[in-house]
Amino acid sequence: MTIAIIQGPSARVGMVGADLLTDLQRVARAAGQTLVVLTCSGLKELVVTIRAIRQSQDNVMLLAPGDLAQQAEDHPEEGLDDALDELPRPYIEIHTDSDATLGRTHGPHRPAPATVCINGDLATSYRIALGIALRLEA
Numbered sequence: 453m454t455i456a457i458i459q460g461p462s463a464r465v466g467m468v469g470a471d472l473l474t475d476l477q478r479v480a481r482a483a484g485q486t487l488v489v490l491t492c493s494g495l496k497e498l499v500v501t502i503r504a505i506r507q508s509q510d511n512v513m514l515l516a517p518g519d520l521a522q523q524a525e526d527h528p529e530e531g532l533d534d535a536l537d538e539l540p541r542p543y544i545e546i547h548t549d550s551d552a553t554l555g556r557t558h559g560p561h562r563p564a565p566a567t568v569c570i571n572g573d574l575a576t577s578y579r580i581a582l583g584i585a586l587r588l589e590a
Contacts, residue, residue, distance in 0.1 A: 455480055455512045455585050456505050457489045457578070460498055462518030462548070472575050476582055483586045495523045495530050502535040512585045513539065514578070515564070516546040536564075542588060544581045548574045 457468065457476075468476070468489055480487035492498040498520050505511050515536075517524065524532040536543065545567040566584050570576045 453484075453512065454486045454488060454508070455514060455582065457487065457514045457516065457546075458498065458501055458505070459489065459491045459516045460495075460518035460520035461491075461493055462516075468574075468578060472578060476578060479579075479582060480586070485586065487582070492520070495520050495527060495532065498524075499531050499535045502532070502539070506535070506539050512541055512588060513543040514546055514581045514585060515543050516578075521547070544568065544584055546574075546577045546581045548572060548577065 459468065473487075473489060477487045490501055492501050498517065502513070502515075505513055524530065542565045545564045547567065547569040548571065565588075566581070568577045568581045568584070570580070
């Protein structure tokens with residue numbers, strides 16, 4: 453199985469750094485899983501990436517939309533809600549600020565089974581989210 457981290461841009465914090473990525477990949481590998489990181493610079497790219505992930509039945513997604521969470525709320529016509537609802541497997545949201553979670557208020561939508569937000573501590577949020585993803589596969 454592959455665990456895919458999908459990241460949007462964030463003005464407040466950096467992306468997954470090399471040290472954190474190495475640590476996350478080590479943890480995933482120890483559990484017999486592969487971890488990949490995909491970055492998206494815009495909302496349309498995020499939706500396309502999520503739709504590409506759904507083609508593979510064995511992927512679990514950790515979604516860190518960053519600044520795209522507000523764009524998704526402002527532009528539901530871009531299809532993020534639909535792309536998330538079409539995923540064959542649960543996804544986990546990761547945020548650095550509790551005010552930045554996906555609103556998903558435009559109709560009935562299947563929520564993420566977990567939303568991880570340790571305010572101001574992105575590394576811990578990623579570690580917790582990976583742990584949840586690995587437990588989903590156990």
